[in-house]
Amino acid sequence: MNRLFPALVLSVTCSMADVFTVTAEHASSVTLESGEQVLELQGNVQVTDDQVTVASDSAKVYQQSEKAEFYGNVQAESDTLSAEGRFLSYSRLTGVMVLSGNAVLTDGNSILTADQVDWFRFRDKATAKGSVVLQGDWLGNVAGEYALYDRERGSLFVTVDPVLTRVEENDTTVITADRLEFFQDGERAEAQGNAVVSMSERDVTASSEYLRYYGEEERMELIGSPVINAEDGQLFGDWMEGLTGSDGGLEFLRIEGAASGHMEQDSTLVDFNSQRAEFAFTGSGDLDSLLLQGSAVLNIFGEDSVRTEANTIHAENITILFSDGEAEQVKASGTVRGTYSWTGEMRD
Template identity: 25%
Template sequence: MYRQLQLVIILTFLSILAVAQQPRKIKLIQADIMAYNKALGEGVQRIIGNAIFEHDGAYLYCDSAHLNDATNSMKAYSRVHIKSSDTLNLYGDSLYYSGDTKIAEVFDNVKLIDNKTVLTTDKLVFDRNTGIAYYLTGGHIVNEQNTLDSRRGYYHTNSKDFFFRQDVVLVNPDYVMNCDTLQYNTQSKISWFRGPTTIKGEETDIYAENGWYNTITDISEFNENARVKNGDQVLTGDSLYYERKNGFGQAFRNIQVTDTVQNIIVTGQYALYDKTQGYTLITIKPEALFIEKNDTLFMHADSLWATFDSEQKTKEVFAYYHTKFFRTDIQGMADSLIYSFADSTMRMLGDPVLWTDENQITADTIHIVSANEEMKELYLLNNAFIISSDTLGTGYNQIKGRNMTGYFTENELYRIDVVGNSETIYYVREEDGTLTGINKAFASNMSIRLRDRKIKQIVYIQKPTAVLHPEGELGPSDLFLKNFRWLSDRRPLKREDIFVW
């Protein structure tokens, strides 16, 4: 008896559940005329004039319709309107709707309005079960200041998410975005994109293959082959973060900044860009390449900074701490370095050392002036010291003074003027290389002439004192001027050496 009662309860429950799961019938609420026409099919009602239907909470309006009770479906014509909720309205010229599947197909002059979002297309399928509407033949969306076009699109009316495919174009008053795949939320105004994507603005062009963009805040993140072009500068990296309104950006991993006007490339693993303050910072193994017609100067420091003007043109490059550079004809190192494009001058600060040909050059501060991609003048300020190895012996030719000015022709040093407390130690040799003696001289000032990278003449000015000592006469300590330092082991001999301090 108990089991029979259980069976009755189960069967009753299943019958109730089956009734509940049966699709609801489409109801005719009102119309001017209702008639039957066998030509339309068995059980098909013809509805004419101001027709209103209801199905599962949604209302459908049209001028005329064919309602099929047997299949629980209908066709609607002229001024079709589906009101699915307080905010969601769908319009078109004609419609096919199934009450069993709750799927509507709307044709011609289709318009879907959801709050401030308007979608227009020529055919739209709307699934009321999932709340998803989609088109496959091209659509146009307007959402406040943003408009969007694509070949295919899917709108999730519940989450307010659009998914667009193929020939996607998002137009904003400040930029135009083109991509292959885009997700856009009409409430947050954030778009997520996939595939090759370009964002073109008045001053900034962006390319990436993965990322997101907030159209309200103009904040974005770009990944996969990301690139930002601003004026003459191009920034690339594995990942870029950019705030367009205030011109602030960050880049991460495999970064490269290219200045197409100044012919500079700067690489590193982290970069910070601040348009308002007018600078770019690159750190974590940064390297700067100053590209010239016949050669390239490679520079490394703990951090590299570039400043630019209001037109985004680079003004100066700053290298801070453990700075080293290499070019085939000149190398150097210093605590810090500044290069100014206005006067084409490199300023080396903090225990600077410069090597050119056989010469090692030091001072408290070193300035190198260039023109037309060639060195023109060299300024050694305070404690100037030039050393070169005596190529046929073990000694060193030395020039010392308070300040020095060097002059170049075709990047070769040909003259040095020494001002204040001038001293020299010079190994004098015959043309066959025989050592004549070691000349040790003092003067207030002196002028030195070089040819083929060797000293050919020294002119001592004001109170000169010079003694030519035969070989072996001077003791070891007398062969070196005060503060002598030979730093050949620190000299970068190839590009890779600039990373070794």
């Protein structure tokens, strides 16, 4: 049975009154063999159930099962969430919306795009599949193949080759891992499994099994065999914490447990082992000081036009002060012992 409705505004009812309110330029009604009555809508379609409002080029409303399908230039709104795509199916009973075709989900300043987005309205969750990209004020750009957004938890979980890219002034930071999770509260992010941080402009790469980033504090933690590689050396330990400045440059670094490394600053080579190490950097990114604590061993190799010298120091605490890239002063305390050697061969 097919009936044409000339009216521009239609109220659709079924066993529950006022299930959907519909606006369209053209509408016709079809009754399926199952007895389901389907309202087919064309032109500037708008359907609402007082919780979700959807606009599209055309739609089908299934009155008995309380569901609807929307086609072409789909736009949906519910609370603070909005969505766009080419096709949308919505079940009022389950609160599930499936959006596909250049799907875009927006919540405040966060924008999620994907091939398909499944929105579970009653659970305040959404999943995204295929070419997933998330953009936000502090996140930058996050890409992956699968994402889970938990609105109540305030987090986004991205997996399958996830990549985070942030650009601050002239510095670009890229984070990859097996899984990335982001929390809006406190601007927090976690990288889980084979985490790698790359800052190409500074020629610095850091890797660990687990990484935490706190945006409000400009602080990053590396947990599980962390390693930092830079143009002038390598650092190792069990746990690392770094503080960055507004320009993304490293201001402070702390290493806990089996701290070791080697660094070259101009004509000075520093090699160390200790239980704990703290680094402070100047505004230009040069090393300003190094504090070693707990069974510390320090080797300093330097050379000038006259000789090559080597110093080895054992102590509980060792502090090194740098100036213009060179170790200027070394202080040691607690069971101090050491050796000094040099070769006095003249250099060309």
